[in-house]
Amino acid sequence: MTPLGSGTIGTAWFLNGLANLQQEEVQTQKQLSSGYQINDAADSPAQTPALIQLGSTLAAVQDYQANLTSVQTEASTADQALGTSISLIQNAVSLASQGASSTATAATDQTLAITIQGIQQQLVSLANTSVAGRAIFGGDQAQSPPYQYDAASATGVDLLTADTSSRVIVDTLGQTVYQPLTAQQIFAPVDALGAPTANNTFAALQSLETALLANDQAGVTNALTSLQTASAYVGQQQAYYGASEQRLTSEQNNAANQVTTLQAQIGGIRDTDIAKAATDLTQESTDQSAAMGAEAAIAQQKTLFSYLG
C-alpha cells in the first residue's frame, strides 16, 4: 500500500487543486478588471435572455431619446416661426385697420399695399423655415420648400409640394408622440374643392393687398376680418406646437428616467460586486499560498531510504 501523503499522490492532488484555484482566481481577476461578473453567456446562461432584453430596451430608449432631441429642435423652431408669423399677421391687421379708416387715401393705400407685400414675402419665408436642411413645414416632401411668393397668384403664393404630413414620431411602444403640420395646414387651408377657407392667411393677405391697391374700403374691411380669423387660426396651430413641445419634454424626461432605471437593472445583473470579488481574490490568494506551503512540506518528506546508510 502506498501511504497517503507520499510524493506522487500529494503532487497529483496539489496540481489538481492548484489548477482549480488558479481558474477561480483568473475568473475573479477578470471580474475585477472588467467590472462585470457576466462577460459572456457562459458566465450566467440563465440571465442571458434577461440581460439581452434589457440591453435591447435600453438601446431602443436611447434611439428614442435621439429622435426626441431631433424633433424637439424642429418643434421649437416651428413654435418660434409661428410666433413671428402671428406678429406679422398682427402688423398686417394693423395696416388693414389703417386702410379701412375713412382717412385713408389712394396714396396711403398704395404704400400700405407695398408693406403688405413685404409681409407676404416674410410669411412665405417663414413657411419655408428649415432645420438641418429640412423644410419643417414641408410635410412628407421636406427636402424642398413648400411655397414661393407669386404676386400674380390669387393667394399670392404657389404651392410647390404635396400637402401631406404623414411622418409620425413614435415612442418605444409604437404610440405617436409627435406629428408635424404642413405650411398649407397652417397658412393656407383649403376646402374639399381646393378653395381657400376663412382661415387662409395667404388668401387674406392677398385680398388685403388687392383691396388696398384698388382703394376698396369695403374690400379692405372684409380682408381685415379675414386676417383676424386667420391670425386666430395660426395661433391655434402655434398652441399645437406648444403642446407638442411640452409632450416632447415630458417624453424626454420619461426616457431619461427609463434609461437610468434600465442601466441600474442591467448593472444589478451584470456588474461585479467589487467588495465580494476583492474578498474572494484575497481568499483565493491565501488558499494558493497555503497549497504551495503544503506542497513544499510534502516535497521534503523523506522515505526510509533517506535513513539507510
Next chain:
Amino acid sequence: MGGLFSSLQTVSTALDAISQALGVAQSNIANVSTAGYAAQSANILPIGTSATGGHAGDFVEVSSSGNAFSDATVRAASSQASASQTQAVQLAPINQLFDITGASGILAAFQQFSTAFSNLSVTPTDPTVGAEALTATGSVASAFQSVAANLDSRSKLLDSSIQNITANINTLSADISQLNIRTVASAQQNPATDASLRSDLDQLSSLVDITVTTAPDGSVSVLAGGTLPLVIGSQAYALSTDPAAAPGSQVSSAAGGYSPVSFSGQLGALLQTQNDTLVPLLGGNGQTGSLNTLAAGFASLVNTLLSSGTTAAGAAGVPIFTYDLIDPTDAARSLALDPAVTPDQLGLASAGPPPQSNGVANQLAALASSSAAANQIGGLSAEGLFASIAASVGQQLSDANTNSTTDQNALTSAQTTRQQQSGVSLDQEAVNITDYQRAYEANAQVVSILNQLTQDTVNMTIPSTG
C-alpha cells in the same frame, strides 16, 4: 559429508531466491515513476515445498499488485475527465461568437440596424441617413456570415481532430494487440509488458471510453463505447469515423457494427460538440440550424416590410436582403445586402390606414426586439431567438466547465486509490531490501560455517603425517 553438501545446496538455493526477490525490489524502485507500472511483490516459499523442486525460481512467487477494478475505475474517470475538458476547450471559442454585450457580432448588428432605421424614421427622405441604414443592413449580413464562417471553420477543425483521435485510437489498439501476443507467448508475467499494457489502456481511455476484459491467458479484449471491438486477443480492429453521418452511424469498427449514439473520452466530446452544438446551429442531418432560422427569419421580415412599403416617390419598395432560398441550411452563410438597392428605393412609407411616410421605418426600427406575433421567428423576437441561442451555447460551456472540474477531481481520486493499491511504496521497498539483505547475510554466514565444517571434516579424515 552428504548432509553438509545437502545443506550447502539448500543455502545456495536460498541465496538465489533472495537474490531474485532483491531483483523484484530493485525493479519496483527503478519503476517508481513508470507510467502504468504496478508494484511487484516477491513471496519466498519455504525451501522444499516446490512441486518441481530444485530451481530457485520455483521458490519465489512473483505477483503484481495491479487491481482490475481500480484500473477500470481510473479509466472510466479518465474518459469522463477528458470528455468534459475537451468539450470545454471546443465550446469556449464558439461561445465567444455570440457576444451578449452588444459590443460586437450579431446582437450589435441588430442594434445598429434598429438605430439606423430609427434615425431614418425621423428623416425618411434624407439620402445620407438612408445610405447609413443600408450600411447597417449590410452589417447584419456580415455578422451572420462571419459567425457562420467561424462555425464552419470550427467544424472543419473538429473533423480533423476526430480523424486524428481515431488514428491515435487505432495506433494504441495495434500496440495492445502486440502486447497481447507477447503476454500469451511469455510463460511468466512480465512487469514491463504489464506496465506497457496498462499505460496504453490508460491512454486509450482518455481518447474513448473502453471496456476491458482479461482472458485466462492474460490477453485483454477492448471494446469502445461498450459495443465496438477494438482489440480481441491478437487482433486489432480499426475504427473509422464519419462526422457528417447521423449520430449512431458516425463511428464503425472493422469488426462490424456502428457506435452507440454517445461516446465518452476525447472522441465522444468532439462528436458531441459536432452533434449537439454545431449541427443545431449550422444545420445538417435534417436540421435547419438555429443560426440559419434566425438569419432567414430576420431577412424575410425585413424584405416583406420593405416590399409592402412605398418610396418617397411613390414607387413600390424593394427587398434589400438576398440569401439562399433553396437550401435553408445555407441562409446565414449566404445572407447579403443586395448591392443594387439605393436609399431612394427603400419603401419606408406604409399605406396604413393611416398612411405614414415613415411607417415602415418605424416598424423596422422596432423589428429586432418586437414581440408582435407577425414579427416573431419561431415564437421569439429576433433578439429573443439570438438570446436563446447564446444562452444554449453558454449553458453547454458552463456545464462542461463545471463537469471538467468535477471529473478531474474524480480522476485524481481514482488515481489516488489505484496508487494506494498498486503503486510502488519506497518505504515498503526499503523494508524489503533490508530484510533481504539480512537474510542474504545470514545465509552467507551459514555458507561460511558449512565451509568451515566441511574443511574441518576433511581435515579429520586425513591421517596425520606428523
